[in-house]
Amino acid sequence: MDLELTDEQRELAQTVGRMMKEHYDAEKRDVVLKSELGYSDEMWGRYAELGALALPFAEEVGGAGMGFGEVAVVLEEFGKALALEPYISTVLLAGGLIDAAGSDEQKAELLGGIGEGSRKVAFAAQEPGSRYDVSAPQTKASGSGEAYTVSGEKQGVLGGDSADTLIVSAAVDGEVGLFIVDANGAGVTKSALKQADGFGAANVLLSDAPAQRLGSGDASAIITKAVDVATAGLCAEAVGAMESALTMTAGYLNTRVQFGRPIGVNQALQHRASDMYASLELAKSMALFARLAATSYGENSHRDIVAAKIQINECAKHIAEESIQMHGGIGMTMEYPIGHFAKRLTVIARSFNDQDGLIEELASAGGLLAASAEV
Known part of the structure; x- marks a missing residue:
């Protein structure tokens, strides 16, 4: 088994590393940290131009058709610079759920938007009193077909402060389902917060929020x-x-x-x-x-x-x-x-x-x- 990086992965690491050294030194990061957004939309655009936001997704939905190995290379460089953008929450966490559970239409819309940098998505799973256990959500979903509503409370949603779209876990028909919710839509109240490291998150209250089911069946x-x-x-x-x-x-x-x-x-x-x-x-x-x-x-x-x-x-x-x-x-x-x-x-x-x-x-x-x- 070859454990070394491939030539393409080395080149990717060097490219991302140069970009971070040029645009994300300690002083520039401090400016971003103290800004109203708490992350850099300019850098998010650079990640999209580089293709970093589309790395793990299939080419059919606008992705780069690569794998986690390339994503890990990017994240190591982000770690060196302490990049504040919601990459893991959007690309790996929410993006991974969409890629695994979504229909072709849902993947094309959501993953395409993530890849081009026009859409930020967050996974709302943790709930008050549940600590890290996300296997039995108290949030409830009701409805059928294309018409669902979701009600419940989520806390500490990583990247939730900047998200346009939420992927919400909820109990439905005795299963754990995933639901697409407009993060700024009706029935959704977000309270932005900052983690100790400066990364953004949010507490989310859902009250009969209109939703579309992501895929079907139990999503555990x-x-x-x-x-x-x-x-x-x-x-x-x-x-x-x-x-x-x-x-x-x-x-x-x-x-x-x-x-x-x-x-x-x-x-x-x-x-x-x-x-x-x-x-x-x-x-x-x-x-x-x-x-x-x-x-x-x-x-x-x-x-x-x-x-x-x-x-x-x-x-x-x-x-x-x-x-x-x-x-x-x-x-x-x-x-x-x-x-x-x-x-x-x-x-x-x-x-x-x-x-x-x-x-x-x-x-x-x-x-x-x-x-x-x-x-």
């Missing part, structure tokens, strides 16, 4: 897969953020002078930086493991992605904490970039499920490796 397995693939995307993004945090910390150790010499000559700090590098390499290996599981999604993919996310969370915690500590007081200021990397890594570790929930889930599945003992 489709939801699980979409969340898994989005989790694998977070793993790739986390690796990019960790790499930038380590690079920034190493640079600080080599330039911060104390008592007439760089603090990086201190052997204890060198050892700690070496441990950070080891954590980064471990995270890269586990992100690759998650990428392979998401690319060829099968029977064990959910378990493998959960296992990868557990280890990446540990590596992210280590690198984030060490980066802040080795920067000293300046690392605690909002004006200095390193704290923003720590915030993003902390939020990634709690996206879709927290560490305790992931460990419990992996344990319930029997662990990553089957137990064995010689008699």
Whole structure:
């Protein structure tokens, strides 16, 4: 098995990396973060022009006909720059649901709009009191054919603040169904909010909101897969953020002078930086493991992605904490970039499920490796 990037993936990484360095440095990101939107519509347009928004979708619906491997390459570069645009929520999460469950007409309209950058979509699944469990929604849908209404409350909808369209999970006829709802339409009340890392989200109240069913039948397995693939995307993004945090910390150790010499000559700090590098390499290996599981999604993919996310969370915690500590007081200021990397890594570790929930889930599945003992 060839685990190296293909020539096309390397070229994609270089292209996205150049774009982010040119248009998304720390100062420009700070302007975007403090703007009314909280993300850059200009950059969203650049992603569309590059084809990044259409990467995983079929050419028949205006996509690029590529796979998760290419998406992971893009997300790693986004992680290095801490890009604030709702890429995972629109392309991987909501886009994945539409691609898996939608009719040909729904795919053409929604995925085509996502790919060209004219439509942002968010998946509204989490509900008050449910924590991370999205398997049994209390939101209700009623109707038939093309005429449905949806009522319920969703919270922490990632990308919901900027979404034009919502994909809402709801109970219907004893099943979990998915429904397309106009995010700014009748019966929909959105309350925009910001996560600790600056990314946008929303709480959504639905009161007999007109809806169209996305596909048919129970969508539980489709939801699980979409969340898994989005989790694998977070793993790739986390690796990019960790790499930038380590690079920034190493640079600080080599330039911060104390008592007439760089603090990086201190052997204890060198050892700690070496441990950070080891954590980064471990995270890269586990992100690759998650990428392979998401690319060829099968029977064990959910378990493998959960296992990868557990280890990446540990590596992210280590690198984030060490980066802040080795920067000293300046690392605690909002004006200095390193704290923003720590915030993003902390939020990634709690996206879709927290560490305790992931460990419990992996344990319930029997662990990553089957137990064995010689008699």
